[in-house]
Amino acid sequence: MSNTKSLLTIKDLYASVEEKQIIKGLDLDIKPGEVHAIMGPNGAGKSTLGYVLSGRDGYSVDSGSVTLDGEDLLEMETEDRARAGLFLAFQYPVEIPGVSNLEFLKASVDAQRQARGEDAITSADFLKEAKAACKQVNLPVAFLKRGVNEGFSGGEKKRNELMQMLLLKPKLCILDETDSGLDIDALQIVAEGVNSQRSADRSFIVVTHYQRLLDYIKPDFVHVLSDGKIVKSGDASLALELEAQGYAWLQKEPVEDELEG
Amino acid sequence: MTEQIDKALAREYEAGFVSDIESETFEPGLNENIIQRISAMKGEPEWMLEWRLSAFREWLAMEEPEWALVDYAKIDFQSISYYSAPKSMKDKPKSLDEVDPELLRTYEKLGIPLIEQQMLAGIAVDAVFDSVSVVTTFREKLEEAGVIFCPISEAVHKYPDLVKKYIGSVVPKKDNYYAALNCAVFTDGSFVYIPKGTRCPMELSTYFRINEQNTGQFERTLIIADEGSHVSYLEGCTAPQRDENQLHAAVVELVALDNAEIKYSTVQNWYPGDENGKGGIYNFVTKRGICHTNAKISWTQVETGSSVTWKYPSCILKGDNSVGEFYSVALTRGRQQADTGTKMIHIGKNTKSTIISKGISAGRSNNSYRGLVRMNPGAEGARNFTQCDSLLIGDQCGAHTFPYVESRNPSAIIEHEATTSKVSDEQMFLCRQRGLDPEKAVSMIVNGFCKEVFKELPMEFAVEAGKLLEISLEGSVG
Numbered sequence: 096m097s098n099t100k101s102l103l104t105i106k107d108l109y110a111s112v113e114e115k116q117i118i119k120g121l122d123l124d125i126k127p128g129e130v131h132a133i134m135g136p137n138g139a140g141k142s143t144l145g146y147v148l149s150g151r152d153g154y155s156v157d158s159g160s161v162t163l164d165g166e167d168l169l170e171m172e173t174e175d176r177a178r179a180g181l182f183l184a185f186q187y188p189v190e191i192p193g194v195s196n197l198e199f200l201k202a203s204v205d206a207q208r209q210a211r212g213e214d215a216i217t218s219a220d221f222l223k224e225a226k227a228a229c230k231q232v233n234l235p236v237a238f239l240k241r242g243v244n245e246g247f248s249g250g251e252k253k254r255n256e257l258m259q260m261l262l263l264k265p266k267l268c269i270l271d272e273t274d275s276g277l278d279i280d281a282l283q284i285v286a287e288g289v290n291s292q293r294s295a296d297r298s299f300i301v302v303t304h305y306q307r308l309l310d311y312i313k314p315d316f317v318h319v320l321s322d323g324k325i326v327k328s329g330d331a332s333l334a335l336e337l338e339a340q341g342y343a344w345l346q347k348e349p350v351e352d353e354l355e356g
Numbered sequence: 357m358t359e360q361i362d363k364a365l366a367r368e369y370e371a372g373f374v375s376d377i378e379s380e381t382f383e384p385g386l387n388e389n390i391i392q393r394i395s396a397m398k399g400e401p402e403w404m405l406e407w408r409l410s411a412f413r414e415w416l417a418m419e420e421p422e423w424a425l426v427d428y429a430k431i432d433f434q435s436i437s438y439y440s441a442p443k444s445m446k447d448k449p450k451s452l453d454e455v456d457p458e459l460l461r462t463y464e465k466l467g468i469p470l471i472e473q474q475m476l477a478g479i480a481v482d483a484v485f486d487s488v489s490v491v492t493t494f495r496e497k498l499e500e501a502g503v504i505f506c507p508i509s510e511a512v513h514k515y516p517d518l519v520k521k522y523i524g525s526v527v528p529k530k531d532n533y534y535a536a537l538n539c540a541v542f543t544d545g546s547f548v549y550i551p552k553g554t555r556c557p558m559e560l561s562t563y564f565r566i567n568e569q570n571t572g573q574f575e576r577t578l579i580i581a582d583e584g585s586h587v588s589y590l591e592g593c594t595a596p597q598r599d600e601n602q603l604h605a606a607v608v609e610l611v612a613l614d615n616a617e618i619k620y621s622t623v624q625n626w627y628p629g630d631e632n633g634k635g636g637i638y639n640f641v642t643k644r645g646i647c648h649t650n651a652k653i654s655w656t657q658v659e660t661g662s663s664v665t666w667k668y669p670s671c672i673l674k675g676d677n678s679v680g681e682f683y684s685v686a687l688t689r690g691r692q693q694a695d696t697g698t699k700m701i702h703i704g705k706n707t708k709s710t711i712i713s714k715g716i717s718a719g720r721s722n723n724s725y726r727g728l729v730r731m732n733p734g735a736e737g738a739r740n741f742t743q744c745d746s747l748l749i750g751d752q753c754g755a756h757t758f759p760y761v762e763s764r765n766p767s768a769i770i771e772h773e774a775t776t777s778k779v780s781d782e783q784m785f786l787c788r789q790r791g792l793d794p795e796k797a798v799s800m801i802v803n804g805f806c807k808e809v810f811k812e813l814p815m816e817f818a819v820e821a822g823k824l825l826e827i828s829l830e831g832s833v834g
Contacts, residue, residue, distance in 0.1 A: 149789050151785050151789075152781060152785065153781070172788075173788040173789060174788045174789075174791050174792060174793050174794075176789075177788065177789050177790055177791040178791045182789075183789050185786065188786070189780065189782040189783050189786050191783055191800075191801055191804055192804055192805065193803070193804030193805055193806070193807040193808075194800055194801065194803070198800070199787075199790075199800070202800060203787075203790035203791050203792060206790075206791040206792050206793070206796065210791065242804065243786075259790065263790065
């Protein structure tokens with residue numbers, strides 16, 4: 096395993112939102128097929144990490160480096176990072192009224208295929224794939240015709256994110272608190288979907304506040320993020336430890352209770 | 357986002373070129389003598405000249421309206437030439453082969469090759485180049501059905517009774533400043549008559565194009581749908597680039613007699629001016645239709661051009677159970693200003709109107725919806741539903757809504773919904789995170805916003821309208 100080439104390498108990363116430094120010297124190395132859980136208290140910078148990696152406007156890197164498959168990720172535009180295989184499942188998926196899920200998904204898939212020099216997928220083939228993906232995440236096929244996330248419940252939105260992941264087949268999936276707002280049934284569906292996608296050439300960063308999700312998605316590594324850097328790493332048992340003891344024992348100073356960006 | 361929008365401002369107008377066609381053009385100026393000369397050029401009968409002159413006298417006593425939320429330099433009406441015709445019109449072309457090839461090339465640059473349109477779309481095209489109708493096709497097929505579709509200048513000669521009866525019957529001569537001006541100096545436009553019980557066998561379409569510099573264009577369109585008839589009419593416009601503002605003051609009158617239906621769709625893509633708002637078309641248009649018993653008029657417009665727009669396609673719902681509809685997409689960018697909306701005047705019992713307005717503002721533009729819904733005392737059981745949505749792109753543009761509601765009948769029901777939203781950073785981020793480039797993302801979001809209106813357009817034009825929006829938004833994000 097140790098000789099395998101890394102998929103994602105983050106070195107001494109410092110990043111800010113609106114001039115406030117949130118990520119402060121973060122290192123992380125992920126190899127193909129690995130699942131890394133990132134846990135931590137509110138305000139630790141968990142969501143910020145996902146936004147910085149995916150290149151959201153307003154999130155700026157102060158120093159450090161990030162490579163994806165050996166390429167300098169930080170040099171790429173947001174859409175090029177997506178085309179390179181980085182996928183972010185949103186904590187709060189936004190609505191795009193009037194744009195059907197199907198239209199949106201096909202445009203996304205085609206944009207990524209085009210970037211790889213492939214032809215656009217035919218509508219018939221895509222519909223077949225999309226229907227299968229719907230079934231897998233337990234969404235009625237009618238959702239393909241509805242506006243993107245328009246009027247979806249919290250659980251439906253999360254499953255819709257998962258469906259996008261199934262269709263886009265990314266190399267690196269970042270799940271940003273995908274468990275928040277889900278009941279236990281929805282959580283299981285999402286977890287099963289994720290597990291079905293685990294493979295030797297796909298890695299996951301599972302960002303979560305609670306250990307609960309990790310009962311279903313077994314991580315290879317667990318990292319504790321506090322005040323912008325990883326303060327402790329371990330295997331799946333670390334999550335259980337955190338569940339029992341909370342985060343306080345890892346922190347020298349109390350953490351401000353603030354919302355993440 | 358701001359930087360992205362600045363790029364949009366830098367985009368050059370795609371239809372901006374001036375064709376090199378010799379024209380016969382009057383010297384600038386407006387007086388009774390000019391009007392007599394226009395009338396003489398067209399060999400008009402005395403009654404038509406008198407009608408023009410009386411309108412001109414009314415106009416002289418009128419004031420230019422200033423209530424719209426638009427700001428532009430005062431127009432010097434004496435500096436405008438009121439007549440311009442391509443010279444090759446002296447001998448009217450009998451077929452496309454005889455049409456000035458330069459003219460056809462002009463249309464091709466605009467992406468509207470006549471031949472292709474006829475063959476593929478089966479549309480009768482009455483192309484207005486500056487002020488004179490150049491070529492009218494499919495007329496024979498229409499004649500078989502008894503449909504009259506010709507330049508209004510021709511209708512004045514051939515169908516004087518119809519013209520005399522209906523011209524000015526929906527938009528009176530002194531209705532407003534620009535309508536009065538149009539009555540005095542209109543040069544051409546389309547005339548349509550659909551006989552009783554006839555369903556027009558094809559979509560009727562007219563492309564307008566302003567070509568001659570400093571030429572005001574004053575089209576006049578009159579569509580009469582006789583009892584129980586049905587017609588769908590599409591008007592599309594673009595104009596070449598120039599430095600001086602051009603005045604465009606058209607009048608469109610629709611008459612839907614008992615049980616008739618008229619669907620009037622507009623795609624407007626006139627030169628919007630440069631990034632500082634210089635140049636561009638002033639589009640001051642009066643469009644109105646009257647619905648008799650059980651009749652229906654539906655206006656659909658997609659407006660992306662002109663530097664200043666002042667336009668309120670309206671319905672007078674005179675007959676009982678008549679229906680009026682207004683579906684509008686107005687997109688402004690750069691320094692464009694649009695003050696547009698509709699008027700629904702409910703007179704008859706159980707009349708119904710629907711207004712769906714989608715305003716999109718980008719750059720430093722200003723986009724206003726102004727609409728009137730009036731329920732007269734006799735409008736027993738009348739209903740209106742209005743939905744007015746504004747979408748902002750960037751943070752330097754403006755969206756405004758001015759709804760006027762007057763109800764004099766307690767049984768009438770009026771509903772009004774309005775929203776203002778932004779193309780949000782979250783939406784853009786979602787799209788880009790899935791691999792879409794920012795331009796595709798904006799155009800997809802905007803098209804989604806307009807979906808309710810696009811589905812009202814005839815199929816082939818819905819596709820074009822989507823494309824037009826995409827072109828209009830090109831470079832609006834980088």
